[in-house]
Amino acid sequence: MEKFDDFTTLDIVKNIFILLLPFIVYSTTYIIPELNDINSDRYRELHHSRLSLPPWLLFLLWSLIYIVMGASTVKVIYQKKYIILILYIIQIVSNYLRARAVNKTHNPKLALIMSVIFLISVIILNIIFFKRNKKSGTIFLFYTLWALYIFYLQLSMKYNLF
Numbered sequence: 001m002e003k004f005d006d007f008t009t010l011d012i013v014k015n016i017f018i019l020l021l022p023f024i025v026y027s028t029t030y031i032i033p034e035l036n037d038i039n040s041d042r043y044r045e046l047h048h049s050r051l052s053l054p055p056w057l058l059f060l061l062w063s064l065i066y067i068v069m070g071a072s073t074v075k076v077i078y079q080k081k082y083i084i085l086i087l088y089i090i091q092i093v094s095n096y097l098r099a100r101a102v103n104k105t106h107n108p109k110l111a112l113i114m115s116v117i118f119l120i121s122v123i124i125l126n127i128i129f130f131k132r133n134k135k136s137g138t139i140f141l142f143y144t145l146w147a148l149y150i151f152y153l154q155l156s157m158k159y160n161l162f
Contacts, residue, residue, distance in 0.1 A: 052153055069140060069143040073088060087121045087125045094114045112157075115155075122144050
């Protein structure tokens, strides 16, 4: 394979995939109408925290956060890559299922369970990132804080908090 500054073409494709995968997965929740039901009465009847953001703003923020998170992941994926890749996939899938539980099935209990799995996997990833690359760990910290915010929203939805 042709090399470009220590990267093969396959490495570049893999990095682009890692960078865009979360955005592609999460954006389907909003782009494909059959995958969400946020305009229904059932969705509106769920308890939403006063700190909840409108869905269109959440989509924009998630997109930006996922791109930054993907860029952070690309820098550390070569070290301990299997555990990072497994946790990376777990947090993407659990967050996707959490979003579906809220936006489509309107199930706060399932959303809370998925947000706990999501938060734990993100925290573990953040610890690994800090150990492997301080800059990536610092950048990923914003994603961890966002995961805490999402956990709060799910907790609020389930237990009618502020």
